[in-house]
Amino acid sequence: MASTSHRVLPGFGLSLGYTLVYLSLLVLIPLGGLILKAGTLTIAEFWQIATTEQALASYRVTFGASFVAAAINAVFGLVVAWVLVRYPFPGKSLVDAFVDLPFALPTAVAGITLATLYAGNGWIGRHLEPLGIKIAYTPYGIVVALAFVTLPFIVRTLQPVIEDIEPEVEEAAASLGASRLQTFVKVIFPAIFPALLTGFTLAFSRAIGEFGSVIFIAGNMPMISEITPLLIIAKLEQQDVVGATALAVVMLVISFAMLLTINALQWWAANRHKGRAA
């Protein structure tokens, strides 16, 4: 406890107070308002709104597509981050800058562009459709849009961690007779796994909340490609604010539960790694 007095930030009390006020203004109070608004419903009403067949289908689409998109990016984002850190090549800083584009681009622009590309007559869609693969206006389109907007989260989380792994570690593994695969599985992967989980979590949670990019490529068919945010909009179109908040609260609770689980997993992974290093 004594160590708190040696921190750079002024007193613990002041810092914590500031943290709580800032977090309250930006996150806790708005979310509290959301729950309060949904609180005007009875439990039975809330349950009824939250578990209609259409709502259940939309959770499956939203969380399913978000999970798949984050998982795809966990694999390919890792490769991107690895290449950007480990290999020099001409135009590297340009490529590095491109990674951030999905952050900056308005998501609606991304959605319209992706829909244009993946539609049956688009640059990419026209080559896929003869093979029987339809992307635009199907749930696959949602995955593509979500993968696009979440890529930077994985890459940017992994880059500094990969930078921290000294190439000597790999050389040492090699000199001890490890194959390339063994080096990756036993040396590199454990070191980056916590960061990979963080990146995955960020990407996944970002994907759940995504609206603009999805709406133009999803096709929005009830029971098939309707995301939960669209149902929330549908409720607002009926001026049913309470119903909309009910769905929002469901998303909030599921997301929070998932984030907690992943955080616990992350904590476990980090400690396990630490334990082995010691």
Next chain:
Amino acid sequence: MPALVRQLAAAILALGLAVPAFADPSLLNVSYDVARDFYKDYNPLFQKYWKAKTGENLELKQSHAGSTKQVRAVADGLEADVVTMNQATDVDFLAERGLVAADYAKKFPTNASPYTSTMVFIVRKGNPKGFKDWSDLAKPGVQVILPHPKNTGNGRYSYLAAWGYALKQPGGSDATAKDFVGKLLKNAPLFAAGGRDATTTFMQRRIGDVLVTFESEAELIAREFGRGEFEVVYPSLSILTEFPVAVVEKVVDKKGTRKQAQAYLEYLWSKEGQENAAQNYLRPRDAELLKKYAAQFPPIKTFSVDEVFGGWSKAFPAHFKDGGSFDQIYQVK
């Protein structure tokens, strides 16, 4: 301290009262998305008219977004002097909250809707699938593009147009209409996010055989994509789409802009206002002008939401609220 506050308040009030004497009054027109061009043309017309009539330089501001979002903003405190919407449900929402008069529809001629439009079909050049009427849209093997009927005004009008058509066929009933609309909706490969998104999907991405949209959109499509690309098909019967306008009573009373707001909306029915509508491909209420622009507005038999559905206040819950006919069509698998 309270004395100081009072003094300050008095000073501010005095300033506030003094300002209108030399500052120009301004009106905020809160409107729906695609009315942007219409009011961009209309506002200078009205400014000129008002200047000539009263010598006042009136500042006019526009705000455009989705109709339902806009009325919620007004209900939440966006200080609109007038609202110009594309559906009565949206203005009704403000009427329920006492922001506009309960009988706003009677405050202006022609149901407070200065111009109308109707839902028509856009087909590809030569009409390869031979669409003539709503019944062709429900046939198996065709693809129909329209915006989401639950979430967009454009989609709702398309839905009700098809429903009303089926209802008016021999032996038509709510059951046959629901069956018909169900078949038509099953032909939709997707629901576009909005009217313009539907247009892009049909014209640019070349998805679907027929696009259901406002007659007024057809001209815009022609300008954007070229006249050689498509044809407009007028069904035997369609829906009359109305665009209600209203003065926001609470705001004009507070701002002292009632006179200007009233005149701003009334002028929509003047010759100039009506001509502006016609030039923006909205059917003017003025019979003479309608005749003058006959080439642009072929005669078409229409029914209104009031006639067939008993008004939006009945149509909306029956069809688009959760559990309404739209949801029923999709939940029965």
